[in-house]
Amino acid sequence: xxxxxxxxxxxxxxxxxxxxxxxWRRAEPKxxxxxxxxxxxxxxxxxxxxLAKEHQLTNIAVLEKGWIGGGNTGRNTTxxxxxxxxxESAALYDHAVKLWETLSQVLNYNVMFSQRGVLMLAHNVHDxxxxxxxxxxxxxxxxxxxxxxxxxxxxxxxxxxxxxxxYPVLGAALQRRGGTARHDAVAWGYARAAxxxxxxxxxxxxxxxxxxxxxxxxxxxxxxxxxxRAPKIGVAAAGHTSVIxxxxxxxxxxxxxxLQALVSEPIKRIFPCVVMSNTIHAYISQSDKGELVIGAGxxxxxSYTQRGALHISGHALEAVCxxxxxxxxxxxxxxxxxxxxxxxxRSPIIAKTxxxxxxVNCGWGTGGFKATPGSAHVFAWxxxxxxxxxxxxxxxxxRFRDGNLIDExxxxxxxx
Amino acid sequence: xxxxxxxxxxxxxxxxxxxxxxxxxxxxxxxxxxxLQDWADYLYRRDNTRGVHAERWRHTHGCxxxxxxxxxxxxxxxxxxxxxxxxPPAGLIARRAGR
Numbered sequence: 001x002x003x004x005x006x007x008x009x010x011x012x013x014x015x016x017x018x019x020x021x022x023x024w025r026r027a028e029p030k031x032x033x034x035x036x037x038x039x040x041x042x043x044x045x046x047x048x049x050x051l052a053k054e055h056q057l058t059n060i061a062v063l064e065k066g067w068i069g070g071g072n073t074g075r076n077t078t079x080x081x082x083x084x085x086x087x088e089s090a091a092l093y094d095h096a097v098k099l100w101e102t103l104s105q106v107l108n109y110n111v112m113f114s115q116r117g118v119l120m121l122a123h124n125v126h127d128x129x130x131x132x133x134x135x136x137x138x139x140x141x142x143x144x145x146x147x148x149x150x151x152x153x154x155x156x157x158x159x160x161x162x163x164x165x166x167y168p169v170l171g172a173a174l175q176r177r178g179g180t181a182r183h184d185a186v187a188w189g190y191a192r193a194a195x196x197x198x199x200x201x202x203x204x205x206x207x208x209x210x211x212x213x214x215x216x217x218x219x220x221x222x223x224x225x226x227x228x229r230a231p232k233i234g235v236a237a238a239g240h241t242s243v244i245x246x247x248x249x250x251x252x253x254x255x256x257x258x259l260q261a262l263v264s265e266p267i268k269r270i271f272p273c274v275v276m277s278n279t280i281h282a283y284i285s286q287s288d289k290g291e292l293v294i295g296a297g298x299x300x301x302x303s304y305t306q307r308g309a310l311h312i313s314g315h316a317l318e319a320v321c322x323x324x325x326x327x328x329x330x331x332x333x334x335x336x337x338x339x340x341x342x343x344x345x346r347s348p349i350i351a352k353t354x355x356x357x358x359x360v361n362c363g364w365g366t367g368g369f370k371a372t373p374g375s376a377h378v379f380a381w382x383x384x385x386x387x388x389x390x391x392x393x394x395x396x397x398x399r400f401r402d403g404n405l406i407d408e409x410x411x412x413x414x415x416x
Numbered sequence: 417x418x419x420x421x422x423x424x425x426x427x428x429x430x431x432x433x434x435x436x437x438x439x440x441x442x443x444x445x446x447x448x449x450x451x452l453q454d455w456a457d458y459l460y461r462r463d464n465t466r467g468v469h470a471e472r473w474r475h476t477h478g479c480x481x482x483x484x485x486x487x488x489x490x491x492x493x494x495x496x497x498x499x500x501x502x503x504p505p506a507g508l509i510a511r512r513a514g515r
Contacts, residue, residue, distance in 0.1 A: 242464035253460035255437075256489075301435040304466050304489050309417050309430065344460045401456040 001196035004108055023188060024195035029202050032229040033061045035383060036221060037236060038207050038244055040064025041073040042183075043361055043368065044236035045190035045201070046376025047383070049107075052197035054377075055384035060199050061230075062191075063223060065206035069187030072238045075306075075338030076369040077261050077283060077295040079274050081118040081178035083138050083145045088394040088406050089347060090141040095391050096374025097177055103373055109189030111181045112288060116273045118178030119148075119157055121323075123167035123279040131173040138175075148172045157273050159324050166322065167280055180274060180285055180293075186372055210248040210358070217356035218248065234359040234383045239304065239339025241362035248355050252362065253344055253400050257298040258337035259366050260308035262317070264330045266290030275323065282319035292330065294320055298340065298366065308337035340365050345399075347406040350379050350392040359383050360397070422475045423483050423497045436472030438462050439484045439504075468495055470504050 002008065002021060012019060035051060037044045040062045051057040062068075080100055082093035099106075100113050122128040131147065138145035150162040153172035162169040191201050202225070209222035210233065220229040237244045239256040271286035283295040296316035299309050313335050321328045343349060343363035348371070350361045361379040364371065374391070381389035388396070399405060418430040444450040444458055463469070469489045474482045486495040486508050496505050 240466070242462075243466045251457070251461045252464070253456075253462065254464050255462050256464055256466075300430075301471070301487075302464065302469065302489055303492055305492055307492075311417055311431065341464075400460045401452050 001192060004110075023192040024201050027061070027195075027200035027202050029061065029063075029205060029223070029225050029228055030200065031227075033200070034059040034230065035232040035234065036060065036228060036230040037062045037234045038221070039071075039236040039238065040068035040187075040191075040201060040203065041071050041236065041238060042069070042186045042190060042372040043238075043364075043375050043379070044234075045069075045187055045194060046372055047234055047236060047361070047379045048199045048201075049190045049194040049197070050377050050380035051384060052194055052199050055380060057384060058198040061228065062194070062199060062201045063205045063207055063221070063228075064201070064203045065224075067203050068191050068201060069184055072338040072340065072368060073183055073187045073372075075261065075336055076183060077285065077293050078180045078183045078287075078369060079118065079178070079276070079283065079285065079295070080113070080181060080370040081175050081274075082143050082370070083118070083120075083134055083173065083175045083178070084408055085134055085137050086406055086408065087141050089408055090138060090143050091391050092348075092374055092378070092395070093371055094141075094143050094374075095377065096371045099373035099377060100181065101177075103181075103186075103189070107189040107193045109185060109192060111185045111189050113179065113181040115177050115179040116285075117156065117174055117176045118274040118276065119153060120173045120175075121153070121169050121275065121277040121279075122171045122173070123169060123277065125170070127279055128170050131171065135173050143175075144177050145173055145175050148174050157271075157275055159271065159326060160275065161323055161325055178274065180287075182288070183369060186369075190376070207244060207247070210244070212248065212355065215356070218358050232357050232359070232383055234361065234379060236361045236379065238362070238364065238368065239341050241341050241360065245353070245360060248353075248358055250353050250355060250358070250360075252349070252360070252397070254341045254363055255302050256304060256339050256341050257301075258303050258305055258308040259298045259340045260296040260313045260316075260335060260337045262294045262296065262313055262332050262335040263287070263291040264294070264327070265333050267292070267330070277319060277323060280319040280322060282316045282323065284320055284324070291333065292320075292327065294332075298342070299337075304339050306337045306339060308335075340368070342366070345405040346408045348375070348395055349397050350375060350382065351388060351396045352382065352386070353397060418492055418494075420473065420485075421494055421497055422478060422481075423499070424479045424481055425475060428475065428478055432475060432477040434474045434476045436474055436482065439470040439472045465489060468508060472500070
């Protein structure tokens with residue numbers, strides 16, 4: 001692996017950017033591995049990296065049906081925060097934020113993590129009460145969050161329209177450690193670092209079946225590039241998790257919906273933070289390229305189409321125009337949908353399954369990107385030790401049977 | 417936005433309808449014999465089919481009636497509609513997951 005440094009970038013710049021080599025090998029699938037990760041997004045690639053780095057499991061492969069980072073890792077709004085209500089969630093998401101803070105150095109790859117602050121708006125009395133409850137719960141859990149008056153919110157985000165609006169801004173919760181990262185770089189950085197440790201990253205390799213021994217344990221995966229054996233299989237397939245797990249006979253409490261996002265034409269640096277509004281429902285930030293990145297809602301019905309209905313994105317744009325009237329004449333360049341797997345309690349499942357050797361990391365719903373390093377870290381632990389890390393121990397599949405839901409449905413800071 | 421074929425009113429825009437989730441999810445008998453797993457499956461487990469999916473819709477802002485539909489979740493194409501209480505038309509569900 002060619003290490004990146006100021007010196008290496010300078011030398012490449014002076015020699016016309018020639019001499020760069022591919023960031024990871026184009027690996028051919030072997031007949032057998034010690035472990036297989038299904039899904040080459042941030043969560044899957046990160047899992048492979050931590051398995052190799054922290055658990056010395058280097059004879060492993062990541063199988064991706066398309067290209068790495070081409071699913072939800074490349075389709076989200078890149079927002080990172082950890083201001084969830086419940087202790088279990090705060091521990092999980094803040095674990096991720098702490099890993100984000102050093103990720104560029106650890107991977108020697110600039111993931112452009114920017115702690116520019118996430119501002120969550122309150123538009124009515126109920127919003128304000130819920131937001132303040134979050135602030136107190138977060139602080140009790142050691143997660144930074146603070147309550148701002150409307151004037152303080154406007155001082156933090158000067159473009160914000162707090163008064164001349166159908167639902168005036170009554171205040172906001174601000175997590176200063178929250179922010180954004182470059183989504184593609186997360187996938188590429190993990191892929192490059194995992195590859196350097198010997199992990200095979202196999203693209204264009206779709207899993208079409210899972211074979212099991214008579215004992216029930218996993219034996220191998222059938223793929224479009226042949227049969228691959230492994231005693232451990234970790235599934236991190238986001239919206240398609242139900243499809244993969246059905247191959248092993250495991251039903252899940254998941255439903256998959258298209259979730260939309262849009263970007264505007266690029267404009268000069270104007271937007272200093274991330275703003276989210278639950279009540280009138282939009283979230284917005286500005287990429288380093290200058291595009292406004294806007295998140296909309298999910299469709300009303302399950303689907304795998306990666307599109308989403310026009311009126312859903314239209315609704316988000318109306319909210320953005322209310323909150324930031326100066327954006328009214330901006331043109332949108334692109335919009336797209338990602339397929340998100342939603343659990344009944346809006347919390348993920350990172351766990352062993354009833355099938356020995358089969359592990360699942362799913363149910364991230366509308367907010368998986370922020371958790372990428374933390375999710376990958378504890379999922380690798382779970383696969384390596386065949387038992388959950390203390391942080392993901394509550395996020396089992398059995399919690400739906402036993403009534404131990406982690407009900408962030410109303411508590412999560414975005415509308416579902 | 418989809419045009420959804422209400423079996424009573426014809427094709428109408430998606431905004432007139434409310435999605436009712438997966439069809440044919442039978443409630444276990446309300447007695448003490450129902451296991452926790454069966455109850456959890458009824459409440460939470462869904463086929464989440466990638467392909468032809470049997471589901472309920474209600475034409476809320478129209479005739480107000482419920483109906484069942486088969487929709488291909490890879491294209492959002494409505495394959496067929498049929499009445500509440502009826503079984504799906506035979507042969508149209510290619511990849512119905514085993515519950």
